[in-house]
Amino acid sequence: MNHKPTFEAIAPDFGKSFTYQRFDENKMNANAGWHFHPELELVYINGGSGKRQIGSHISYFRDGDLILVGSNLPHCGFTDKLTGNKSETVVQMKVDFLGNNFFDIPEMKKIQALLNISKSGIAFYGKTKRRIGEKMEILEYQPDFQRLLSILNILNELGSSDEFQVLNAEGFSMETEVKDNDRINVVFNYVKINFKEDISLKEISNLVSMTIPSFCRYFKKITNKTFVQFVNEYRLVHASKLLAEQPISITEVCFESGFNNFSHFNKSFKAFTGQNPSEYRNQLKTVLQ
Secondary structure, eight states: OOOOOEEOOOOOOTTOSSEEEEEBTTBOOOOOSSEEOSSEEEEEEESOOEEEEETTEEEEEOSOEEEEEOTTOOBOOOOOTTSOOSEEEEEEEOTTTTOTTGGGSGGGHHHHHHHHHGGGOEEEOHHHHHHHHHHHHHGGGSOHHHHHHHHHHHHHHHHHOOOEEETTTTOOOOOSOHHHHHHHHHHHHHHHHHTTSOOOHHHHHHHTTOOHHHHHHHHHHHHSSOHHHHHHHHHHHHHHHHHHHOOOOHHHHHHHTTOSOHHHHHHHHHHHHSSOHHHHHHHHHHHHO
């Protein structure tokens, strides 16, 4: 687990200033790991449900997703063979893909504000998700120049929408030294693989060669969460995923998510989602009928 975090190098096709990709059951998005890149990333997931991890934010989406990830904001891939989505459309572009000062002109004011917020990650919902999702899927059939104009129009509409959630509302600091980025990514990767086990502060501190007090201060400074809070949220989001996708008992969900006390699991899940696990699963069945 001492490997470096993944830096994804994104190169647009020759003669293009941005990258457009579409994935479906015949062509899956293979980049599921924890990674980051300088490019902005706009992702539309048509249907399905799954886990999103962007910065220190972890949550579970249902009925598809529309997400804007800012420059160098670490995130995991959003879909896999279990997500159940029809397709995934991805647009990636550098902040200055239209020139250094293009977004500084008055007409780009809404887009400029959107790009600033995107540093924390944004999820869109409601009519915005449906309308923009349709526009993103139409990109597949457009020539390059029309596709560029459509992307600008999409960004402008997103900048005008109030149907959004800032995912790292308390901030996620990536304005740190490279070694700090390496550290936080090693920690996140370790939690991703080992969240079902007990992870002691001593164990995780040793992993990044820090004392326990230093690690606790460092983690809180970067993520605005304690390490224990982060691990518990990861487990609860995994539990949400199991409740939605797997026909197993709630007791099994509890233990498969890394909890060893059913009463504590129930209490934590209700505090996190506003519903106990049974209510959450029943509501999901109603939505999917």
